[in-house]
Amino acid sequence: MVSGSGLLPVMVLLPFIGALVPGLMIRAGRNACATFTAVPTVLALVFLGVMAPGVLDGGTVTAKFDWLPALGLNANFMLDGLGLLFAGMILGMGLLITLYARFYLSGDDPMGQFYTYLLLFQGAMLGIVVSDNILLLLVFWELTSLSSFLLIGYWKHLPEGRQGARMALTVTGAGGLAMIAGMLILGNIAGSYDLSVILQHGEEIRASEYYLPALILILLGAFTKSAQFPFHFWLPHAMAAPTPVSAYLHSATMVKAGIFLMARMWPVLAGTEEWFYIVSTVGLITMVIGALIALFKDDLKALLAFSTVSHLGLLTMLLGLGSKMAAVVAVFHILNHLTFKAALFMSAGIVDHETHTRDIKRLGGLASLMPVTALIAVVAALSMAGIPPLNGFMSKEMMLEEVAHTHWWGGEWPIIILATLGALLSVAYSFRFIGHTFFGPVRDDYPHHPHDPPVGMLLAPGFLAVLVVLIGLAPMVFAAPIVEAAGLAVTGEAPDVHLKLWHGVTPALFMSMVAVLGGAVLLWLHRPLDRIWLATPRPEAKVMFDTLVRRIALGSRFITEVAHNGSISRYLAIFTVATIALGYAAFQGGGLPAPTRAPLPVPPLVAVGFVLLMVATAATVTMHRNRFRALILTSVVGLMVSFGFVYLSAPDLALTQISVDTVTVMLMLLALHFLPKETPRESPIALHIRDGAIAIAAGVAVAALAYAFLLRDISTISDYHLANSYKGGGGTNVVNVILVDFRGYDTYGEIIVLGIAGLTLYALMEALLDGPASRRLRNWTFPPDRSRDRHPLMMVVATRVMMPIAALVGVYIFLRGHNLPGGGFVAGLVISIALLMQYMASGFGWTQERKRFEYHAMIGWGVVVAGLTGAGAWLAGEPFLTSAFGYFQIWPFEEFELATAALFDLGVFLTVLGAVMLMLYSLSRLARYAGETVNIEPMDYDPSRRADAPEAADGKKDEG
Amino acid sequence: MELVVATSLGGLTAAGIYLILRLRAFPVILGLTLLSYAVNVFVFATGRLTVGLPPVLSDGASAYTDPLPQALVLTAIVISFGMTAVLVLIALGAFLEAGDDRVNIEDETKTTGENDA
Known part of the structure; x- marks a missing residue:
């Protein structure tokens, strides 16, 4: 050295x-x-x-x-x-x-x-x-x-x-x-x-x-x-x-x-x-x-x-x-x-x-x-x-x-x-x-x-x-030292x-002489x-190199064109088959240990739910050509899944699943309004058989996998969460504490994704309405059999009464989220359903006029509130999203808890509400673009007005 | 009970896969919805099945259900809604611009190829 x-x-x-x-x-x-x-x-x-x-x-x-x-x-x-x-x-x-x-x-x-x-x-x-x-x-x-x-x-x-x-x-x-x-x-x-x-x-x-x-x-x-x-x-x-x-x-x-x-x-x-x-x-x-x-x-x-x-x-x-x-x-x-x-x-x-x-x-x-x-x-x-x-x-x-x-x-x-x-x-x-x-x-x-070039050009070769x-x-002076070292x-x-x-x-001398003379x-x-x-x-x-390169290029182009031909059905089929094959190979690799858990009993009520689920699933497949029916059947499946969550000790999931299903069905109904009502028969019988075989193979594989692991125990990290939920997070609802505290960063990312999805939808719709689709929409003819009574009186009254109750439920679910099933996600969904009911019952124009918040802003504020809450931890010298909580008592109330996690949950709530509303709002623009009129009054006609009075309130045409 | 859940999972997966292999957008979206159910239940089930155990801390309880998969699935449910919404809009846009809601572009490339020639 x-x-x-x-x-x-x-x-x-x-x-x-x-x-x-x-x-x-x-x-x-x-x-x-x-x-x-x-x-x-x-x-x-x-x-x-x-x-x-x-x-x-x-x-x-x-x-x-x-x-x-x-x-x-x-x-x-x-x-x-x-x-x-x-x-x-x-x-x-x-x-x-x-x-x-x-x-x-x-x-x-x-x-x-x-x-x-x-x-x-x-x-x-x-x-x-x-x-x-x-x-x-x-x-x-x-x-x-x-x-x-x-x-x-x-x-x-x-x-x-x-x-x-x-x-x-x-x-x-x-x-x-x-x-x-x-x-x-x-x-x-x-x-x-x-x-x-x-x-x-x-x-x-x-x-x-x-x-x-x-x-x-x-x-x-x-x-x-x-x-x-x-x-x-x-x-x-x-x-x-x-x-x-x-x-x-x-x-x-x-x-x-x-x-x-x-x-x-x-x-x-x-x-x-x-x-x-x-x-x-x-x-x-x-x-x-x-x-x-x-x-x-x-x-x-x-x-x-x-x-x-x-x-x-x-x-x-x-x-x-x-x-x-x-x-x-x-x-x-x-x-x-x-x-x-x-x-x-x-x-x-x-x-x-x-x-x-x-x-x-x-x-x-x-x-x-x-x-x-x-x-x-x-x-x-x-x-x-x-x-x-x-x-x-x-x-x-x-x-x-x-x-x-x-x-x-x-x-x-x-x-x-x-x-x-x-x-x-x-x-x-x-x-x-x-x-x-x-x-x-x-x-x-x-x-x-x-002639000889300038000296500068000759210097380098001359030196050499x-x-x-x-x-x-x-050689011993100029080369030997470095040759020796090397x-x-x-x-x-x-x-x-x-x-x-x-x-x-x-011998070398002779070889040299031969070489020079030769x-x-x-x-x-x-x-x-x-x-x-x-x-x-x-x-x-x-030529050989170029041919080889050309052949390789042709080969890869051939493979690309076979595998990547623009048919998403084919990609999905290839992907599914490959996944099944890999899973099968993995199954063959390791031995299966003996089951360690005793199977749980199946009470009759669960059996009924199971049959309903399977029937609805099968019916969705067999009747999928009638799209409306298939959609309703899917929601039955969703309902059964929610019941399953209730039975299997997951109330938070059940709440969320039900509310999400509700908004999903509304969204799909809005979309179905503009899509063909029937799916035509066009795939050949061989394709049906192929897809059926793939689907059954995948189903059997998933069922076998699930059955295999359900009967065996694992070591989990959940014990840590259970032990620290109250001590470190200040909440007894462990699921919620995980969401807003232990894995708060994940949740933060997820609400941002949801917000982006909402904004994407809005932007896509904007682009769509500016494009060639707008012409098609302008010439849209609604089917003649649609209902004349768009805003039935009973529904208007019922939803108006329901609104404060639903809002109260939402607030209640939000507030108790930290300690009992509920929380920002569910609360956001519940409130958005309550708002949607107003849109559906009383009409778009009437509801829109009473809207106090922009949905875009709500998404933004949600993310900002959640982010600031997380950043607030820095002030206390803690890492991002560390939550703090304390117990307070103000006369005449009982002792209650205040946690920064609740503030974070508020951000979640706002984002979910804003995103869901923005999505449905964007989709509903299609209908208005197609010539659907909107009302300003809660109903198309005012029952208090005399029948012979001129209909002044038939509304303006929005965005027309 | 385990068999019931596993069979349901298999049924949902099979139905979902079959539907996403259809040629029109709407069945594909329905298939994805069914697949999301299957995946969510699957992830939830990795916490193993329990009946009647509290997911909320209380003094009297001796055992709890596994909260971690539940938390993961909860966000997954909400995110899958967002994904479905975007897909629905893309399908709608494709239908309104192209006049049909096919998911594959095989035929279209053929016709443009002819046009070029």
Whole structure:
């Protein structure tokens, strides 16, 4: 452990914070924008530099923050040698790319956007390499996929850019999903998601039965990200991105994330047969195939892309070999590949920029026209080919040396031949890159006459080319310390790193010579070979990918159209059947314990009620075509259910059920007025049978379930409520105390829902009356058989007398609610029924004129009163909705209780009353809209008036 | 008694399910009403059945009925009313605008498809 841990998370955050800046600074000009983009990168580099010495000495910088400890997701960071190497590469390259892009992007490109994406990507990438928690690592991993999607598709007007971005996101995203699964398995085996802990549990993980699935899933993530065969195809298509992006993401950083992950997990996962054969084979195949395709690509960037694929294969193979030295060589080659490949990409970008083409067949002879660029490209390409004394030569020699004594698929020779072939092809395409672009005769048909670009554009690739040479000439100074530190992090022991150009006469030297000579010969034969290549049929990955995506899209569309065809009956049927099936499966799973409760007896009265209920239910179904009859039968069912509640010791429920049923029936009657009175016969007999079968299955299932649990006891939390109702809530009616106190928050939410339902109804009705429905209503013809006597005298008188009584009952029910059955819900319903009776008996106009409150306001006040009551608890320093109560005595009354819960209940009461009234009021507007007249007098005609007097009071037409 | 309640529940559920699978809005709403009864009774019954036990605290009582499911069901009853009301209005609106109260849009998509072609 070394100090400076606070710097680490800040370093990761810097690019993310900095990402906000370029978008703003672009207004100050392109130079300012680029400068401000560089600031967070430079700062992060400084931080890294402060921490570097400790890490190079073999230490580890850590920083830990709990984020979601319950999930094992902690913001833990760790900087060891491997992290330092990658962080240095990411930040250093980031700086160079910022500089290069400043000159590369044209004035038409939105530069602020570019830099923002770039910094986001940089931060995500940095996060990957310093995460000490695999879940955190996954978050950053997905962030790189997303930000690279934005960068690849940066030129939004190019279809190739959009398609390439989509393909990259699909492939790497799918791999990322697989990796999530693999990481979760890994974390489960190790018992922690912290990387440092997992790294300690290598033995255990390799011995686990879940090792192979975890390995395959994690490798899927790494292979897709690092473009390994057969997922290599996305990388060339991602070359539609601007060249700075290609240089940064597709040579230096993102594609190395998979390599990084394999290196990171190397101590845990490597060393088994499975690892050896899967990883080394995939790597070797990728290396050879990538190199072969690269040789025949005419697009400079495509050539480099496939060469990158090939080199990533090489790295994968090295890690796959499983020997410690091979892993160290891989680390060294990561560094070397970065230097020469990024320089090459930037040179290709410069050529493209200057000549306006990247087609090798249209280029050649550029060396004399743009000598500096040519020099940089030649140095870098020779390093890629593995020519001494450049750095690429050294890592290639070391690679061949490792390969030369590896026993693979039955001997040393297969791998030696394949690796040499890969190296040979690599020499060939490297030579072709420089030979066909910069050498040969100067042409006069370039799309644009080339010359060296401004110095700013050359600085970055030039710097990298210098590094190529320096590492080649003095590897022990410029590369050994970091390779040693990273090698230590990967293999767990300090490697013996001796980097030098001359290793003596070894097998690797011969393989190298074969490769260089063979490569030269291949280039010489390139023209005829190219013809053969073009004539040979090859599988086209993009076509296959597009076909696959199209098929998947068609498949999901088919499933969607079958399951989601607009038929709600079908959804409900599918849903019901699925529920029954799941329930059945659950029933099969656990055994059923013996019954613990004795069945209660069935008195004759209950038997009568049961028969009535079943008959009414059955009749509702059989007679449902006559809608009015079905509605009345439903209310009989409701009545029986209420009786059931009475009998089974639930008076509160019975009260509520009866009052709700009453208003429901009124509401349905109002609606039925405008709906067809009959349901036509239209479903075929097969449908009836199907639905009947489903319904009976569901009924049997519910009955069986209910019967099963009714005979068995459970432990409940109700005892707590019973014990504390009086002590804590001050009420003896436990149901009411639960509603207004224990679970007051629920109730608060519920009255808000009810209020919203009421307002929704009002708003829907408003919309309806403005829409096409209004025309239909205007032309409404009422059936001729309707009653002439709309407001019968007897009913008017009776309801007028009932009103004060009903109101009194309502108030009584409300007041006693806390201690006896009743409460705000029931009281609200009772009062609304009393009011509704007035509307029905005396007519709309007469009642409306006497109305003192707006129903909307009543809903609002109800919620406000309940909310304020709850908030009042804060004043006493208690949590929201804590109730308080006390007992008072005022002469001449008996002692009585006052509880804030009653005030809360008042809010419930007001909301329920307002919502119910608003709903029915809204529905009744339909009738008036359709031409129903309203009266102002309590009756349509005044019996006290003489019969021959003119009828003045027939009323106005409301809303007409 | 348990058998009676379970059978009632089964009957209500079967009737409710059958009705919500009909093709017109009104039976569907009736079916939902029956299903709400079934669900409410079901939730209530999870407190197990008791006869003649007080739900209100008193000094003489030795045992009580389970108050918690009752409180839950009480609000459920009121909320299901609100839901029914909204559904009724939606059905009404659909009927008044479209001229029939079918719940499925299969046929309609077919006809619009023909119109497009």
